[in-house]
Amino acid sequence: MPRVYLLPTSKYSPEVIAVAFAKTSRSPKPFDRTAEELSAEQSAKFHEKWVIGYGHASVAEHAVVHVAVEGISRVAAEALESARLGSFTEKSSRYQRFTPEEVVIPPEIAGKAAEKAYREAVETLFGAYGRCVAAVREQVRRTEPPREGESEKRWDARIRSRYADVCRFLLPMGVRTNLGLTMNARLLAHTLRKMLSHPLAEVRQIAEQILSVAKEEVPTLLKYVGEVEGWQKGAEALRARAANFRGGGTYAEDWCHLVSWEPRGEERVLAAMLYRYGNRPYTDYLAYVRGLPREERKTIAQEVLGVLGERDVPPRELEYTAYTFDIVIDQGGYYEFKRHRMMTQTPQALGVGLGYAVPRLAVEAGLEGEYRAAMDAAARAYEAIAEVSADAAAYVVPNAFKRRVLAVLNLREAFHFLRLRAAPNAHFSMRRLAYRMAEEIAAVHPTLAAFLNLPAGSWEAVEKEHFAAV
Ligand SMILES: Cc1cc2nc3c(=O)[nH]c(=O)nc-3n(C[C@H](O)[C@H](O)[C@H](O)COP(=O)(O)OP(=O)(O)OC[C@H]3O[C@@H](n4cnc5c(N)ncnc54)[C@H](O)[C@@H]3O)c2cc1C
Structure with a gap:
């Protein structure tokens, strides 16, 4: 035994x-x-x-630790959560309300004129956020009446994400959040090194605090953790080089661009499926699959993928093909996207240069003017803060502003991500992205993508229903 x-x-x-x-x-x-x-x-x-x-x-x-982290900005949370192998659960912007008292003042601007610009923009954003919550909530209550016997509290809990999903676009990244993290000591050491070498003082200070409490449980494994000199220098050199780049324009700008994929990716996956159950070299199965008519390939895919239930994990062989996407998405959407760990993601710095999205319900609630004025105020404050510190300027940027991110994911993660994020309960920014990515994948790999089984819908329909501008 x-x-x-x-x-x-x-x-x-x-x-x-x-x-x-x-x-x-x-x-x-x-x-x-x-x-x-x-x-x-x-x-x-x-x-x-x-x-x-x-x-x-x-x-x-x-050696695993659980650390409770409270009252940090979402800018700092993003730095922490970039440790992709960690496990996190964070305060939701879809189910909780935020208040202006909960905003972190970045130490880089404390006591400077930029602090005043920041505080004023935050006040404007929160004023609009409060009015948005009241007006859009009323709007949603009209279309979603209470069910029979449903208490006021339960009714609100049921519809809360409908109005919070809209109003969160106004929340700046400086807003405080809470998160629980679970990490092993190897990952924690790496994460803390990155954070201690981070350009933002808040991130470095949180790293010191995490290090101090985590050492109570893993003193030796964290003993030599410290700032890594040179990381910032390298970043500065690349920033200067990227800023000087004047080329480009080789393809039409699109908010979701499938940059690369493997033309023979489906063959690779199907051959790997046969390989698992056979005893011949991989190239033999590749040649075999290449010789098969499309219908036969579909049958192989059906035998493996057609039997999967909604929550079943697709087989590992789907990892033999991958997709590179260049995506532009609102920061609120990116903040959720970044939590998907089986991807390689490279986000660009959060700024105001790509403009902002406008949710349709905010317009229908009569708030478009105030919403746009708040965004413009945030953009002006961003410029003022960026003169002092480009990194600290991110604190004032609300979730509505768009951001570019490069992502590579294999087909197995695509199945997981797309099914989860095209679901009706997902935020509409994510549903739009999921449908669009699914469409791009289906265009190049239709046989395997046919088994994604997403709910009926399209990114265009989500966009039309939920965005006045995007
Ligand atoms: C309806 C809904 C509500 C949510 N609400 C919140 C919320 O309030 N707060 C919040 O912080 N987040 C929330 N999230 C985000 C969620 O917790 C995940 O962080 C996010 O969806 C990433 O997806 P994932 O963990 O399933 O898979 P990915 O990170 O994309 O990884 C893909 C797969 O790899 C495996 N995997 C990856 N890492 C591990 C690991 N460390 N251990 C074991 N298996 C692993 C799993 O099988 C996983 O499905 C919500 C998500 C949904 C869909």
Whole structure:
């Protein structure tokens, strides 16, 4: 009978657990006996020698911490969440209300004229946000009456995302958020190094605080974490080079551009599916699939993908083809997009240069003038702050402003992402993006994309229903 049991964190520290697991590599002893025999000092010595000294870093993945982080700006949260292997849950802009008192003043502008510009823009944005919540809520209540026996509270909870989804466009990135993070010590060390080398003071300060509390549980594995000199220098050189670039214009600008894909991607995936169950080299299956008529290929896809239920995870072989997208999306949408970890994403800095989106319900509620005035005020404040610090200027940018992001995802992640984000309960910015990406993928790989089974709809329909300008 196998022996299966927990090494409880109530009994052993994360560093002891990591050593107990690591020692199974050389010792036949049961894990719990090893853990019992280990002192904190012995564990520390082990980590110093093997993990830090010899670079057997994966051992640190067995030491896991949970850190509660409250009251940080969404700018800082973004820096933290760029640690793609982490697990996060954050205060939702779709289900909670925000107030102007909850805004972080970036230290870079504290006491300067730019602070005044920031505070004034924030006040304007929150004034519009408050009126938007009241007016759009009323609008939604008219179209979504309470159900029989539904209390006022339950009714509001049911429709809240409908009006919050619209009004969140006015929220600046300086607004405070709370998040819970779960990370292993290897990832945490890397994340903190990045954050300690970040140009923004708030991000560096949060990193110091996380480091300080996390060291209570993993003192050795975080012992040598510090700023990495040179990271900022490299970034500055590239920023200057990118700013001097004067070429371009080789393709028509589009908000969602499938930049590259593999013309033979479907063949690669289908051949890999056969490979899994066969015993011949991959190239044999590739040649075989290439020789098959389209109908036959569809049958293979049907046998694997046609049997999947709504929540079933598609097979790994879908990872043998990938897509590169260049996307322009509102910041609110990007903030959700960035949480998808099985993608490689490179966002450009958040600014005001690409303009802003206008949700249709805000216009129908009679708020277009105020909404646009608030956006213009934010854009002016952005310029004033950028004179002091281009990075700190992001704090004033509301969710409505658009941002460019480069993303590579394989077809397996595409299945997951597109199904989740085209769902009716997803935010309309994400639904528009999901439908559009699905359309682009279906145009190049129709046989496999036929199994995406998204809800009936199109990005054009979402755009028309929810945006007055985008
Ligand atoms: C309806 C809805 C409401 C949401 N509300 C909130 C909210 O209030 N607050 C909030 O912070 N977020 C919220 N989110 C975001 C959500 O928590 C995820 O962060 C986001 O959707 C990323 O998707 P994912 O984790 O499923 O998959 P991805 O990150 O895209 O990864 C793809 C797949 O890889 C696997 N995977 C990736 N990383 C891990 C891991 N570390 N461990 C195990 N498996 C992994 C999983 O199978 C996953 O499905 C919401 C999402 C939805 C759809």
